[in-house]
Amino acid sequence: xxxxxxxxxxxxxxxxxxxxxAAGAAAAAITSMGGHFCVRELEAISPLPILDAIPGIxxxxxxxxxxxxxxxxxxxxxxxRLYGGVRAAEIVAPAGEAMEEVHxxxxxxxxxxxxxERQRHIFFRAGHELRRQHxxxxxxxxxxxxxxxxxxxxxxxxxxxxxxxxxxxIFARSTAA
Numbered sequence: 228x229x230x231x232x233x234x235x236x237x238x239x240x241x242x243x244x245x246x247x248x249a250a251g252a253a254a255a256a257i258t259s260m261g262g263h264f265c266v267r268e269l270e271a272i273s274p275l276p277i278l279d280a281i282p283g284i285x286x287x288x289x290x291x292x293x294x295x296x297x298x299x300x301x302x303x304x305x306x307x308r309l310y311g312g313v314r315a316a317e318i319v320a321p322a323g324e325a326m327e328e329v330h331x332x333x334x335x336x337x338x339x340x341x342x343x344e345r346q347r348h349i350f351f352r353a354g355h356e357l358r359r360q361h362x363x364x365x366x367x368x369x370x371x372x373x374x375x376x377x378x379x380x381x382x383x384x385x386x387x388x389x390x391x392x393x394x395x396x397i398f399a400r401s402t403a404a
Contacts, residue, residue, distance in 0.1 A: 228262075228265075228390075229304055233268045236270070237272060240275055241272045243255075244269070244275050247275065248274050248275050253275065254276045254394055257278075257279075257280070258390075259371050260300060260370055260389050261301045261303065263305075263310055268302075278309040280389065281310055281313070283395075284389050284392045285312060290313040291387070293314050293315075296316050296319065296363050296367045297318075297319050297353075297363040297364065297366070297367065298319070299329055299353060299373060300320070300368070300370035301333055301334065301369075301370060302327075304325055306320065307342065309318060311382035319363055325356060329350065332346040333370050333372070340372075346376060350382075351382045354365045354383075355382075355383065359383050364382055365384065365385035366385070366387070367387050368386060368390070375388065
């Protein structure tokens with residue numbers, strides 16, 4: 228993702244999907260929101276159906292009835308507003324220095340596997356700024372690891388976690404007969 232090469236990442240994922248198929252899997256999912264940057268390329272070469280999170284997130288947002296959301300995540304996720312795949316709601320990202328702060332804090336947190344109070348403060352402040360400046364109804368957690376900062380916390384704004392929506396969609400698909 229950092230190199231902007233979705234075809235190369237899709238090739239790496241494709242090898243892993245082949246292993247899943249050999250083990251008996253009927254479908255595969257990219258479990259990282261950031262990893263969805265190459266979902267179209269992977270779908271084109273995958274030996275299994277790919278459970279793309281973005282359509283499920285879009286459908287869930289439609290059911291929730293939210294019309295304007297802020298988003299937090301990596302720079303790629305924020306700049307693309309979740310890869311342009313959400314039609315049910317307008318997505319607003321932090322701008323300028325705030326986007327860079329959120330991106331840097333997110334990458335540091337994801338690499339460490341834990342959140343610091345400084346990082347949590349950056350995410351919460353960005354959420355509050357999006358609410359104040361853009362009148363968003365909720366903040367969309369567009370990064371799989373953001374639960375580290377938000378689980379058990381009361382940030383003072385509504386939070387919708389993309390990873391939770393994706394897990395729900397994977398569960399629904401796996402239990403459909």
